[in-house]
Amino acid sequence: MSSVIRLLSPRLANQIAAGEVVERPASVVKELLENSIDAGATRLDVEVEEGGVKLMRVRDNGVGLSKDDLPLALSRHATSKIYELDDLEAVGTLGFRGEALASISSVSRLLITGNQSDNPTEGWSARSEGRDMATELMPAPHPRGATVEVRDLFFNTPARRKFLRTEKTEFSRLEEVVKRLALAHFDIAFSLSHNGRAIHQWRACNSRIEQERRLGQICGNAFLENSLYVEVERAGLKLWGWVALPAFSRSQADLQHFYVNGRAIRDKLVTHAVRQAYQDVLFHGRHPAYVLYLELDPATVDVNVHPTKHEVRFRDSRLVHDFLFRTLHHALADVRPQDQMQPQEASPAPKVAGASSGVFGPQSALGLATPGQATPQVLDSQPASHWQNARPAPQALQQQMQSYGALHPSPAPAQPLPDTPEDMPPLGFAIAQLKGVYILAENAQGLVVVDAHAAHERITYERMKAAFDAEGLRAQPLLVPESIPVSEKEADLAEEHAQIFNNLGFGIERAGPETLLIRQIPVILGQARVEQLVRDVLSDLSEHGSSERIRHHINEILATMACHGSVRANRKLTIPEMNALLRDMEATERSGQCNHGRPTWFLQSMDALDKLFLRGQ
Incomplete structure (x- = not known):
């Protein structure tokens, strides 16, 4: 190894920089789309062939590029985003390093075409094929905006091309980049095609309904149906977006999108704050799902701490952490059963404390027979007392725990069902107890099944916390x-x-x-x-x-x-006691989950029951 210090050639320097910025086709598309967004584009079209290795074309309708700008755009450390040190300390754009196009052009065949006028004939293009500077500048008709074509990625660095995965995998990662940016910029229309086939088409969103439509298309309707919308502004910070209900948890952290001033980031401080907000309601080993947007003064956040700009550093990290934690903690605490009920004519999917049926399995969650199985017994003719478990609770449990009514006196006798759905409480009225474990109640939508121990555990826990805070x-x-x-x-x-x-x-x-x-x-x-x-x-x-x-x-x-102080299994409750428990659930924070994150209640709508028994078919 030589000890002589030499200046790197511009080409080699560009390829080293490309190693930091250009990992795979997905990272190329990310840089190109961010440039287009910074250029004020309202429409972005992405065309890809062979997972992006053969071709990536990004077309926008932004401010465009002039003939003089084109050679500079392909030079290192050339940018329109910052001009002096003060600009770097308050970056308000997605790109600002001035390395992306130069790095990409050093490992591909790149063609960039732009026009800053409304006359399509005034467009120009510049071509670069792994060389130091763009050497071919030629007229090219083009509407206002810019188009960047990247062909044969890593054609001149075969060792790096070997590290690419299959076409399907590379396109999947590229698609994920487009989705993340589409979630970050609802005001921009996006389209994505692969090998000549249209994959996604998203219109610009001008209202929250349209935003949620795009959100459902990207994250799934199940996430949208089981999430809360939050919007809080305090101390110069604004947080808005959607957080999933605790019962809609994931086995992987694969549905977590967080944006700071429109930039998608992965930050340990943010992850810790969100996790803390869910700590009282999330089942162990599960991960929350969210799409959240944090807006703050660009001068209070440093986005220049990582070459790929995936990480940021907050000037006042404690303020940001506490703001995120408290906002989400209160949002989740304020959820009540009435907030999680769907209208009766809505989708018949079962709902577990706001979760879709896919989380806990199909309709067999109630133990009901499905078509083709043995016909269940008809219970309509049985008195309510028949549904309750007649076996006495073990003596030890009887000594350890009295009935719910002894702890919390209940109004008696039980009231008859109201004539109109508007007068029905969210969790309805108890009609029976099953096996000394579950409360069966009727509400306006259908059948509610409540785990008595889990529900009472949450109620007792919240009351103990409140008493603890009050007493100091x-x-x-x-x-x-x-x-x-x-x-x-x-x-x-x-x-x-x-x-x-x-x-x-x-x-x-x-x-x-x-x-x-x-x-x-x-x-x-x-x-x-x-x-x-x-x-x-x-x-x-x-x-x-x-x-x-x-x-x-x-x-x-x-x-x-x-x-240890909650209603145990095999405790026989009276109808008034069960109704008292239901009313307490409706008034208690986080009552959709017990202290361990398990769901406390389950709704089976009449539509779902009718479909289960093939009624009307």
């Missing part, structure tokens, strides 16, 4: 202060965020450069591993600028207490 944290001093060896950075964090610990009942002081003393702890955490908890909080503060870990640990203890 009771702290107990330690007879012998506990010493914790920490790093100097962690000790500094503990000093800087001492108020956070104080608010949560901890008395922590610094006893040396790398030593902390715990002098008091919350009473409820008397049996917890306090040292490990403090270390985890310091880790959160270092990573995210805030921590909900102590509060989460307290909530876990309250959740355990609520679980």
